[in-house]
Amino acid sequence: MTEMPSIRQTMLVGRHRLANLGDQAMHECLILLQSITQKTKAKLLAFDEELLTVEQYQHFIQLVERRAAGEPSAYIIEEKEFWSLPLKVTADVLIPRGDTELLVETALTVLANKQQPKILDLGTGSGCIALALASELPQAQITACDRSPACLSIAHENAKNLGLNNISWHESDWFSALPVRPYDLIVSNPPYIAVDDPNLAASVAEYEPIHALIAQDQGLADLNKIIQRAGDYLLDTGHLILEHGWQQATQVQSALQQQGFNAIETRTDLQGHERVSMAQYDPQTR
Ligand SMILES: C[S@@+](CC[C@H](N)C(=O)[O-])C[C@H]1O[C@@H](n2cnc3c(N)ncnc32)[C@H](O)[C@@H]1O
Structure with a gap:
């Protein structure tokens, strides 16, 4: 992709690639996009017409491929919440x-x-x-x-x-x-x-x-x-x-x-x- 993709388009691509995860796919895509954009899930969903940079989009695709290969999201983004505490993993x-x-x-x-x-x-x-x-x-x-x-x-x-x-x-x-x-x-x-x-x-x-x-x-x-x-x-x-x-x-x-x-x-x-x-x-x- 050479044009700047929107958050919505990017989420669709990710959900399609992770379709085997069923309902979980959307949640996983949001976790990956959050780590790339530093935006909250609520912001990503509420302003999904906003554009990502090409670099952000390409980074997202790399992370989605790792997730599609079976690697847990927590290891990909090196973070997991426990007891509402953000922990490095x-x-x-x-x-x-x-x-x-x-x-x-x-x-x-x-x-x-x-x-x-x-x-x-x-x-x-x-x-x-x-x-x-x-x-x-x-x-x-x-x-x-x-x-x-x-x-x-x-x-x-x-x-x-x-x-x-x-x-x-x-x-x-x-x-x-x-x-x-x-x-x-x-x-x-x-x-x-x-x-x-x-x-x-x-x-x-x-x-x-x-x-x-x-x-x-x-x-x-x-x-x-x-x-x-x-x-x-x-x-x-x-x-x-x-x-x-x-x-x-x-x-x-x-x-x-x-x-x-x-x-x-x-x-x-x-x-x-x-x-x-x-x-x-x-x-x-x-
Ligand atoms: C199931 S994990 C639990 C980790 C963490 N407490 C949690 O709840 O996510 C078990 C932990 O016990 C540690 N462990 C295994 N054998 C051990 C031993 N003989 N002495 C001390 N720690 C050990 C492992 O390195 C691992 O971190």
Whole structure:
């Protein structure tokens, strides 16, 4: 194209190219155009007769081709919103999922009456859970860890961009390199997909970091490691909240019970799947 194309024409070209995404195509095109024009979605839609430069149009076509090849939009534009916070994401970190906001909501309920809670986020990835909690609880002292230095670097950058400085970041294989300090709350969204899970979407397996997704023992190995050690790092009556696979609630509940947790409760995600389990530590029953 050598003439200046309008936003409307450009959107039509993009939607046509991404037609296999169905209703999602329009949303994806808007995300890509937003990142190129720095206009809000509302402005792009309300003033769609406005013209783009040829460079902007060509850039859009390049991004649409990447999306058509299967790359997630969040990696293409290097951004994903979580808990209304704009987070940088690269292929080193898992793209934060809407379902994980349930874990944040549950954590805020548990901490409702704590003045200066001490929180530990295991396997922080982009930092999404720790950052969401830090944004809601400025008085909290948050520790976050990941085994991957690349993840920690992104998480740290996100904290800096958001001006959230009540989090300390640690490179650690779960608890191994963490300061032994009793926490009011431990949260984690660990890898929980079984190695041979047929439901693991090809696009996820191809683009997202495998170390963030897969766990041994039908996906339960990391959940079990965390449950086994969490009591040593929790205050008496402290809480543990875990995200897990939608068919893993029973095994997670039973592991929690065996390790001295009670008040075990599982919550369902937006699709009605059992997704997050919470429990309270009681050393007397361990
Ligand atoms: C499912 S991702 C979750 C990331 C982020 N918390 C979120 O909710 O989007 C799991 C994270 O755990 C980290 N991880 C995997 N094994 C680990 C281990 N042994 N110790 C610490 N972190 C680990 C991965 O690098 C990854 O960032």
